[in-house]
Each structure stands twice: as C-alpha cells, then as structure tokens.
Amino acid sequence: xxxxxxxxxxxxxxxxxxxxxxxxxxxxxxxxxxxxxxxxxxxxxxxxxxxxxxxxxxxxxxxxxxxxxxxxxxxxxxxxxxxxxxxxxxxxxxxxxxxxxxxxxxxxxxxxxxxxxxxxxxxxxxxxxxxxxxxxxxxxxxxxxxxxxxxxxxxxxxxxxxxxxxxxxxxxxxxxxxxxxxxxxxxxxxxxxxxxxxxxxxxxxxxxxxxxxxxxxxxxxxxxxxxxxxxxxxxxxxxxxxxxxxxxxxxxxxxxxxxxxxxxxxxxxxxxxxxxxxxxxxxxxxxxxxxxxxxxxxxxxxxxxxxxxxxxxxxxxxxxxxxxxxxxxxxxxxxxxxxxxxxxxxxxxxxxxxxxxxxxxxxxxxxxxxxxxxxxxxxxxxxxxxxxxxxxxxxxxxxxxxxx
Amino acid sequence: xxxxxxxxxxxxxxxxxxxxxxxxxxxxxxxxxxxxxxxxxxxxxxxxxxxxxxxxxxxxxxxxxxxxxxxxxxxxxxxxxxxxxxxxxxxxxxxxxxxxxxxxxxxxxxxxxxxxxxxxxxxxxxxxxxxxxxxxxxxxxxxxxxxxxxxxxxxxxxxxxxxxxxxxxxxxxxxxxxxxxxxxxxxxxxxxxxxxxxxxxxxxxxxxxxxxxxxxxxxxxxxxxxxxxxxxxxxxxxxxxxxxxxxxxxxxxxxxxxxxxxxxxxxxxxxxxxxxxxxxxxxxxxxxxxxxxxxxxxxxxxxxxxxxxxxxxxxxxxxxxxxxxxxxxxxxxxxxxxxxxxxxxxxxxxxxxxxxxxxxxxxxxxxxxxxxxxxxxxxxxxxxxxxxxxxxxxxxxxxxxxxx
Numbered sequence: 001x002x003x004x005x006x007x008x009x010x011x012x013x014x015x016x017x018x019x020x021x022x023x024x025x026x027x028x029x030x031x032x033x034x035x036x037x038x039x040x041x042x043x044x045x046x047x048x049x050x051x052x053x054x055x056x057x058x059x060x061x062x063x064x065x066x067x068x069x070x071x072x073x074x075x076x077x078x079x080x081x082x083x084x085x086x087x088x089x090x091x092x093x094x095x096x097x098x099x100x101x102x103x104x105x106x107x108x109x110x111x112x113x114x115x116x117x118x119x120x121x122x123x124x125x126x127x128x129x130x131x132x133x134x135x136x137x138x139x140x141x142x143x144x145x146x147x148x149x150x151x152x153x154x155x156x157x158x159x160x161x162x163x164x165x166x167x168x169x170x171x172x173x174x175x176x177x178x179x180x181x182x183x184x185x186x187x188x189x190x191x192x193x194x195x196x197x198x199x200x201x202x203x204x205x206x207x208x209x210x211x212x213x214x215x216x217x218x219x220x221x222x223x224x225x226x227x228x229x230x231x232x233x234x235x236x237x238x239x240x241x242x243x244x245x246x247x248x249x250x251x252x253x254x255x256x257x258x259x260x261x262x263x264x265x266x267x268x269x270x271x272x273x274x275x276x277x278x279x280x281x282x283x284x285x286x287x288x289x290x291x292x293x294x295x296x297x298x299x300x301x302x303x304x305x306x307x308x309x310x311x312x313x314x315x316x317x318x319x320x321x322x323x324x325x326x327x328x329x330x331x332x333x334x335x336x337x338x339x340x341x342x343x344x345x346x347x348x349x350x351x352x353x354x355x356x357x358x359x360x361x362x363x364x365x366x367x368x369x370x371x372x373x374x375x376x377x378x379x380x381x382x383x384x385x386x387x388x389x390x391x392x393x394x395x396x397x398x399x400x401x402x403x404x
Numbered sequence: 405x406x407x408x409x410x411x412x413x414x415x416x417x418x419x420x421x422x423x424x425x426x427x428x429x430x431x432x433x434x435x436x437x438x439x440x441x442x443x444x445x446x447x448x449x450x451x452x453x454x455x456x457x458x459x460x461x462x463x464x465x466x467x468x469x470x471x472x473x474x475x476x477x478x479x480x481x482x483x484x485x486x487x488x489x490x491x492x493x494x495x496x497x498x499x500x501x502x503x504x505x506x507x508x509x510x511x512x513x514x515x516x517x518x519x520x521x522x523x524x525x526x527x528x529x530x531x532x533x534x535x536x537x538x539x540x541x542x543x544x545x546x547x548x549x550x551x552x553x554x555x556x557x558x559x560x561x562x563x564x565x566x567x568x569x570x571x572x573x574x575x576x577x578x579x580x581x582x583x584x585x586x587x588x589x590x591x592x593x594x595x596x597x598x599x600x601x602x603x604x605x606x607x608x609x610x611x612x613x614x615x616x617x618x619x620x621x622x623x624x625x626x627x628x629x630x631x632x633x634x635x636x637x638x639x640x641x642x643x644x645x646x647x648x649x650x651x652x653x654x655x656x657x658x659x660x661x662x663x664x665x666x667x668x669x670x671x672x673x674x675x676x677x678x679x680x681x682x683x684x685x686x687x688x689x690x691x692x693x694x695x696x697x698x699x700x701x702x703x704x705x706x707x708x709x710x711x712x713x714x715x716x717x718x719x720x721x722x723x724x725x726x727x728x729x730x731x732x733x734x735x736x737x738x739x740x741x742x743x744x745x746x747x748x749x750x751x752x753x754x755x756x757x758x759x760x761x762x763x764x765x766x767x768x769x770x771x772x773x774x775x776x777x778x779x780x781x782x783x784x785x786x787x788x789x790x791x792x793x794x795x796x797x798x799x800x801x802x803x804x805x806x807x808x
Contacts, residue, residue, distance in 0.1 A: 186625035203624065207671060218778055219660040220607065220685050220752035221590035224650075226776070231661055235642035242636055246628075256623035257635055258671040260664050267611060267662040267681040269779070277671040281624050348624035372630070374622055375673070 006398045008106045010387035016049065016098050017386070020082070021090040029377025030090045033148075034083040034118040035063060035160040042082050046097060046115050053105045055113060061157070061165035062131040062141075063117030067101075071109060074404040076397055077178045077360070078103055079114030081128065081352060086148070089379025091183050093119060095367070095386065099181040103394045110401045112175070116352045122146055123153045129352035131167050133359045170359055176404050177326055177361035180353040181393050183381055187372025188345060195385050196342035196392060197366030198330045201283040202354040203252075203346050204317040206292065208278045210237065210299065214307040216264065216272025231262045231271035233307035238276070240298050248294045250287040252346060255280050283319045283346040292316075319346075320354040326363030326400065333395035338388055365393055410802045412510045414791035420453065420502050421790070424486070425494040433781025434494045437552075438487040438522040439467060439564040446486050450501060450519050457509045459517060465561070465569035466535040466545075467521030471505075475513060478808040480801055481582045481764070482507055483518030485532065485756060490552070493783025495587050497523060499771070499790065503585040507798045514805045516579070520756045526550055527557045533756035535571045537763045574763055580808050581730055581765035584757040585797050587785055591776025592749060599789050600746035600796060601770030602734045605687040606758040607656075607750050608721040610696065612682045614641065614703065618711040620668065620676025634678035635666045637711035642680070644702050652698045654691040656750060659684050687723045687750040696720075723750075724758040730767030730804065737799035742792055769797055 023045065024031045024038030032038045043065050047057035050067030057067040065082075069075060080096025097115045104111040116128035124144045130136040144153035157163050189197055214228035238257050245255055256279045263273035280291050295311065302309045327344065334342035345366070353362045367389040370380045427449065428435045428442030436442045447469050451461035454471030461471040469486075473479065484500025501519045508515040520532035528548045534540040548557035561567050593601050618632035642661050649659055660683045667677035684695050699715065706713045731748065738746035749770070757766045771793040774784045 184625065185622050186627065187630065188627070205624070205672075216780070217776070218589050218753060219662060219683055220609070220658060220754070221588065221778065222658065222752075222776060223590065223592070223656075224653075224658055226591065229660075231664060232642060232646055235639040235661075236646075238636060238639035239643045242640075249628075252627075254624060254626065254628055256633075256672070256674055257639075258623060258666070258673055258675065259669045260635060260666050262662070262664050265663045267683055268609075268660070269662055270660055271662065279623055279671055348626075349622060350624070372621070372626060374625065376620075 006106055006394050008102050008390045008394045013098060013102045013387065013390055014383055016101070017091070017094060020045070020094050020098065024084070026087050027377045028090070029088055029379060030084045031087045032084045033086060034120065034122040035156040039083045040160050043115065046082060049101050050113055053101050054108070055104060058168060059162070060168040061162055062128055062136065062167050063160065063162055064128045064132060064168055065115035066168045067113040069104065069109060069112055073110060074176050074401055075110045075112055075174065076400060077112045077114055077175045077356070078180070078397065079116060080180050080182060081116040081119035083118060083120055083122070085120050085375045087377055088375050089377060091379060091381055092185070092374055095183055096181040099390045099393055102390050103397055106394045107398060111397065119352050122148070123156065126352055126355050129355035132170055133355055134169055175360050176400065177323060177363065178353060178356040179326060179363050179365070179393065179397060180351060181365045181367070181389055182351060183369045183374060183379070184366040185349050185369050185374035187369065189366065189368040190370065190372065192343065194341055194343050195338055195368060195388055196334045197345045198327050198334065198342060199322050199347045199364035199366060200327065200344050201322055201346045202320040202351060203281040203283045203348050204285070204288060204319040205350065206280040206288055206316045207314040208295065209312045209314055210276050210278060211310045211312070212274040212307050214272050217270045219268045219270050222270055227270055228306040229270050230274035230307050233302060233305055233309065234260065234274040234276055237298060237302050237309065240301070241295070244294055244298060245291065248290045250282050250284055252348070253280065253282045253287055253291065254348060255291065281348055285319065320357045322357070322363045323361030326361055329396040329400045330363060330365055330392065333392045333399060337392055337395060365389060410510055410798050412506050412794045412798045417502060417506045417791065417794055418787055420505070421498060424449070424498050424502065428488070430491050431781045432494070433492055433783060434488045435491045436488045437490060438524065438526040439560040443487045444564050447519065450486060453505050454517055457505050458512065459508060462572060463566070464572040465566055466532055466540065466571050467564065467566055468532045468536060468572055469519035470572045471517040473508065473513060473516055477514060478580050478805055479514045479516055479578065480804060481516045481518055481579045481760070482584070482801065483520060484584050484586060485520040485523035487522060487524055487526070489524050489779045491781055492779050493781060495783060495785055496589070496778055499587055500585040503794045503797055506794050507801055510798045511802060515801065523756050526552070527560065530756055530759050533759035536574055537759055538573055539759070579764050580804065581727060581767065582757060582760040583730065583767050583769070583797065583801060584755060585769045585771070585793055586755060587773045587778060587783070588770040589753050589773050589776070589778035591773065593770065593772040594774065594776065596747065598745055598747050599742055599772060599792055600738045601749045602731050602738065602746060603726050603751045603768035603770060604731065604748050605726055605750045606724040606755060607685040607687045607752050608689070608692060608723040609754065610684040610692055610720045611718040612699065613716045613718055614680045614682060615714045615716070616678040616711050618676050621674045623672045623674050626674060631674055632710040633674050634711050635675035637706060637709055637713065638664065638678040638680055641702060641706050641713065644705070645699070648698055648702060649695065652694045654686050654688055656752070657684070657686045657691055657695065658752060659695065685752055689723065724761045726761070726767045727765030730765055733800040733804045734767060734769055734796065737796045737803060741796050741799060769793060
C-alpha cells in the first residue's frame with residue numbers, strides 16, 4: 001500500500017484555483033456562463049496549464065478542453081467543468097478541473113484531463129460530456145438555445161470561435177476509468193465533522209408536471225361554495241405531499257416543488273388553471289417507485305375535490321452507480337491520509353460522471369461545502385480541505401494505476 | 405303608483421344589443437378592449453343612437469360618451485361602460501348602456517346617458533367615471549400603461565383620435581342621481597329563481613401582498629430537514645386561510661389568492677422567495693376587519709415556521725352604499741311589474757356606480773347571469789330577463805322623476 005507516496009503541491013493548486021477565479025470574478029464568487037468571454041478565456045488558460053503539465057490540449061467543437069498525456073500505458077480520465085451558474089461559486093466545477101491538472105502534474109503519467117462544457121446547463125443537459133460519449137446529435141445542437149436569453153447554441157459557438165471545430169470522442173479502450181472531484185453542495189459532511197465523501201451513486205431525478213383544472217371566474221361575484229379554484233387545489237396538494245411523503249421516503253430522499261403558475265394569475269380572477277413542477281431524487285429505485293405511488297395516491301385523493309388534477313411524468317432517470325474498485329481506492333487513500341474523516345455517500349446533484357459512467361468505470365470524490373451553500377457567490381470550502389481532497393485523489397489514482 | 409305606465413320597446417332594445425355585439429364579436433361574446441378599433445367604432449355607434457334618442461352626444465378626452473338631453477328639469481344620469489375584458493361577454497357593460505338609451509327613448513325627457521371608458525381596467529381603475537367626477541389627474545394619464553401590452557395611455561388616446569379633446573366633468577346640481585344596470589356576474593339570482601337584484605351596496609375590496617422569505621438552495625443536495633422552502637410556506641398559508649376563514653367570514657364574504665410567484669421558479673431550485681396576492685370582499689366593514697385580523701393571526705402562526713412572512717395591505721376600500729330612495733323606487737317598480745321576483749343584494753364586483761356615488765345618490769339594478777358566468781365569451785342572460793330589467797328601470801326612473 002506504499003505505492004502512493006505521491007505528493008501534490010498544495011500551494012500551487014490553491015494559486016491556480018485563485019487565478020481561475022479571476023475569470024468572471026463576482027464578489028467572492030464567479031459569473032462565468034458557458035461560452036461567455038470569461039468562460040472562453042478560462043478555457044484557454046486551462047489549456048495552457050494542461051500544456052505546462054505535459055498534456056496535449058484541444059478545445060473541441062462543443063467547448064470541451066481535452067488534454068491528452070503521452071505514452072500508451074494504462075490511464076485514467078480526470079475532470080469536471082469550468083463554467084458556472086450565473087453569479088455562482090468559485091469551486092463548483094473549477095475544483096475538479098484543477099485537481100485533475102494537479103494530479104497529472106504530480107503523477108507525470110497515466111492521466112488525461114477533461115474540462116467539460118456547460119455542465120451547468122445554460123444551453124442543454126450535460127452537452128460536453130454527452131458529446132464526448134457520442135450522445136449529443138447535431139440536430140440537438142442546432143435546436144438548442146440559451147435558457148436565459150434565448151441565444152441559439154450555434155450562434156454562441158460561432159461567437160466563441162468554436163464553429164466547425166471537430167468534437168472530441170472517447171477512444172474505446174483508452175481509459176481504465178473516470179474520476180471527478182467536486183464540492184458536496186450539501187451540508188452532510190460538515191454536520192458530521194467529516195472532510196471527504198466517496199460517492200456511491202448519483203441519484204436519479206424523477207420530474208413530474210401536475211396540472212390542475214378548475215373554473216376561472218370573477219373573484220367578487222362567485223360564491224365560495226361553488227368555486228373550483230385551481231390554485232387552492234394546488235396548494236392543498238403541495239401541503240399533502242409535505243404531510244405524507246416522510247412516511248414513504250428514504251433517509252436521503254428529497255422532493256421539491258420548484259415552480260408554480262396560476263392561470264390567469266390576476267388578483268381579481270379565481271384561477272381556472274394551475275401547474276406545478278415536482279421533483280424527486282433518491283439513489284434507490286424502490287424508494288423512487290414508492291414515492292411516485294404515494295404521489296399518484298395524493299393526486300387521486302385530490303381528484304375527489306372540485307378540480308381535476310393530472311399527473312404527467314416528464315422524466316424518470318436511473319441512479320448511476322459509481323465503480324466499486326474506484327470507491328475502494330478512494331476509501332483506502334482517504335483512510336491512510338485522513339483516518340476516520342471520510343464516508344460513503346450518494347450525490348444528490350447530477351454530474352458529468354453520470355454520463356462517463358455509461359462508457360467506463362466512474363467514481364467521484366466530494367469535499368465539504370461550508371454551510372452547504374452552492375450555486376451562490378458565497379460558496380466556499382476550507383483551503384485545508386481543498387488540499388486534502390486533491391492529495392487523496394492523487395493517491396487513489398496512483399494506486400489504481402499501479403493495480404492495473 | 406300609476407305614474408309609470410311608461411313602456412320600453414323590448415325588440416328595439418334587443419336589436420340594438422345584438423348590433424352592438426357585432427363590434428369585436430368573438431364566438432358568442434365580444435373582444436373589445438378599451439380604445440381598440442372595435443371599441444371606438446362602438447362608441448361612435450352609441451353616440452349615433454344617443455343622437456337618434458334626442459340627446460346631444462360628445463366623446464370626451466378619455467373616451468367617455470356623454471349624451472345630454474334637452475331642457476332644464478330634474479334629471480337622472482343613466483349609464484355603464486361599453487368596452488369589454490379580453491374575449492369576454494356581450495352584456496357586461498353594454499347592457500347598462502343600451503338600457504340607458506332605451507329609457508331615454510321611452511321617457512323622452514329627464515335622462516342623460518353616460519357610456520364610461522375603461523371600466524374593465526385595461527389602462528387604469530375606472531378612469532372614465534373618475535375623470536367625470538374630477539378624480540383622474542393628468543399625471544396619472546401620462547403614466548398609465550396598458551396592463552397587457554404596455555402601451556402608454558397617451559399613445560392609445562392619440563391613436564383613438566382622442567388626444568387634446570376636453571374631458572367632460574359632472575355639472576354640480578344637474579342630476580338627481582345615477583342609475584346603472586348590469587348583469588349580476590354571479591349565480592345568486594339564478595339559484596334562487598329570481599330575475600331582478602336591487603343593489604344595496606358595492607362591496608369593498610381589501611388587497612394584500614404576502615411575501616415569504618426562505619433560503620434558496622439546491623434541490624438535490626439540501627436535506628429536507630434543513631430546508632427553508634418559501635413556496636411550501638406559501639402553500640401552507642393558503643390552505644390555512646381556506647380552513648380558518650369560514651369561521652370569521654360573513655355569509656357573502658369572498659376571498660381569493662389570484663396570483664402566486666416563486667423565486668426563482670426553477671424545477672431544481674428550492675424557492676428562496678415567494679409572493680401571493682390575496683383579496684377580501686365584503687359589504688360590512690366589521691366583517692372585513694375580522695377577516696383581516698384572522699389573516700394577521702395566520703401570518704403570525706406561519707412566522708413560527710422556517711420562513712419569514714410579511715403581510716402588506718395594498719388597498720382597503722370602503723363599501724359604497726346605494727341610495728335608499730333609488731333602492732325603494734327600483735324595488736317598488738320590480739314588485740309592480742314582476743311580483744316576488746326580485747331581492748336586495750350587494751354587488752361583489754366593482755362598478756362605475758361606486759365612483760358616481762361619491763358625488764350624487766346612486767343605485768344599481770342586476771339581471772341574472774346564466775350559470776353565474778361573466779368575463780368569458782359564453783356569458784349570457786335570457787332575453788326575457790333583459791327586457792324585464794329595462795322595463796323596471798324605466799318605471800323606476802319615471803317614478804323618481806315624478807317624485808322630485
């Protein structure tokens with residue numbers, strides 16, 4: 001087990017992360033939307049860092065920066081993404097990219113680095129990693145638009161200087177696996193006093209649209225007794241979910257009503273229609289099935305009231321299991337370097353690793369988020385935790401390479 | 405009591421109402437927004453009908469059509485509005501305007517007719533009748549915009565050919581009172597098998613904005629136990645109102661949550677903010693006070709939960725009592741012409757009569773709405789009820805004129 005007395009350069013890693021933060025800096029965080037000027041500047045800067053690390057970088061036709069190492073031996077692909085949510089944190093994505101480059105520098109061999117494009121979904125769901133595994137058709141690129149300002153994706157690619165560039169594809173057999181480090185984005189490590197999370201699976205997201213149909217009418221002249229208020233029916237259903245779900249949910253299940261719209265949504269009109277987006281996340285398909293069944297039962301109960309409710313399943317994902325050998329390597333390295341300071345845990349958020357997991361063994365390592373905050377400029381992680389995570393990742397990759 | 409053996413011409417009234425429906429006809433209803441081409445065509449057509457009835461019409465600088473009768477004797481002002489809500493009914497407003505003209509024709513004296521502009525509030529709250537009573541400042545006109553498409557009111561007035569025209573003002577002492585006929589817009593007359601409603605008061609509307617502040621966070625990584633979900637807090641409060649208000653409300657009180665917004669309103673983000681518009685209506689100030697106190701108590705209870713809730717009173721109107729002598733004249737005429745088929749009742753909707761009531765005695769007469777439907781193209785009233793209402797109004801006005 002002494003194969004991995006490899007050591008990363010903590011100050012160098014931190015200096016690079018702080019430099020990367022300058023691209024689109026916003027308060028203590030970053031505003032670096034996909035294909036924006038700071039995003040493309042940062043991708044070029046990342047390509048330069050890859051080159052310095054002895055890799056050969058290309059920025060491909062979707063904006064992925066892929067740095068390939070020399071030689072033909074066994075190798076791992078390490079990476080994450082570099083763009084951010086709007087006015088968001090400095091480590092979400094950036095941490096995993098700089099870990100990958102630092103591990104490449106520390107090991108000197110056996111590592112390729114990927115900096116994926118648009119994991120944050122400004123234009124599409126994981127277009128960078130999907131492109132790399134061959135699951136992003138040209139037709140989808142042609143039709144995609146920025147979800148905030150409507151800019152067509154082809155226009156954004158052209159403005160970023162990426163039009164016509166080839167898109168990098170995974171070479172079959174090249175990699176032993178994929179590893180991605182990321183901030184936890186929750187407070188589970190922090191509240192348990194732990195510093196490292198070895199990801200067991202990336203939870204599945206099940207999305208539903210619930211549509212309520214009542215009767216639109218005048219808010220002054222329609223007696224309470226005869227109203228069919230779609231907004232009230234919706235509110236009752238949201239409260240019923242809150243009341244009944246804890247009994248069927250798993251210990252880490254989460255559920256969210258993120259959007260509510262009333263039709264027509266005017267002060268003096270009883271809403272005749274209403275709609276809500278509802279989402280479940282869990283890593284256990286049996287728990288997800290149980291929660292969906294309870295949701296259907298709640299909808300059936302609601303349909304005994306004055307309004308009609310329909311439940312439409314928009315998407316039902318599959319939990320992505322992380323590779324056991326990679327989990328073991330991460331756990332052993334963590335236990336060696338920081339005994340008793342790690343745990344296994346699922347990821348509640350989606351990551352590019354769930355796409356890479358479709359074509360190779362994949363694993364993820366989490367470091368704590370202070371206060372559980374992410375997708376906000378105040379997002380942060382203690383510097384000692386940042387350095388520790390990279391050290392554990394380097395040791396695990398060294399072990400994995402030595403074992404192959 | 406035989407003073408009022410005056411008789412209106414039912415077929416003529418119905419023919420005029422059907423002709424007026426042609427301006428902006430939509431299915432069996434009408435789409436005639438304020439200052440639109442069909443609205444201005446209809447106002448010119450109405451002015452022509454006034455002229456035929458022996459009145460002298462002017463279309464004033466806010467779009468009111470005011471038809472003044474000859475002579476100096478005692479007189480009443482009769483009227484309503486002619487524009488419609490978008491894709492709405494053919495009688496809401498139009499009925500009262502054509503009743504006024506028909507009564508002027510039937511009586512031949514003692515009647516001026518008003519066709520108010522924008523009672524439906526495309527640009528402002530009752531700008532036509534407020535202009536007439538001197539409560540619409542030029543500064544408000546300059547700042548007002550169409551609530552659907554943002555067109556500035558001065559631009560709309562210019563496009564309608566009204567720019568620079570003087571605005572008609574009520575002449576002090578000219579009128580003994582104001583009468584307005586209108587469809588009920590509710591189902592109270594219908595379900596009681598009645599045909600005429602003598603309005604006792606126009607209910608007050610109290611509007612509130614409730615703002616919920618939680619913490620915006622990631623819908624996948626934030627445990628249920630630590631969430632501060634502003635949308636859930638809102639839903640619980642809406643349901644609590646539904647549960648607790650019946651105990652404090654009056655028999656005709658109504659309350660409505662017409663608009664709900666979540667911030668940011670995305671499927672994968674726990675709402676950090678939420679807002680709702682909530683409205684109470686009743687004709688009894690004591691009942692309104694009781695309902696507001698209960699709302700404040702519900703808000704206080706909600707503030708013991710994870711989110712902060714603030715209650716802001718946007719407006720608290722005063723119920724407008726209709727004049728007793730006018731109510732009596734309407735009730736006696738109704739009893740004479742259609743015995744046992746009328747009732748006294750408040751108006752749950754606002755009407756121009758509540759503005760005129762500030763400067764002269766005012767009254768209103770309701771006819772039934774089939775199925776209680778209004779603000780929808782399917783709005784309708786039985787032709788026999790339309791004719792009966794006008795006959796009763798003519799008789800009441802004749803009696804009132806004879807009594808002065």
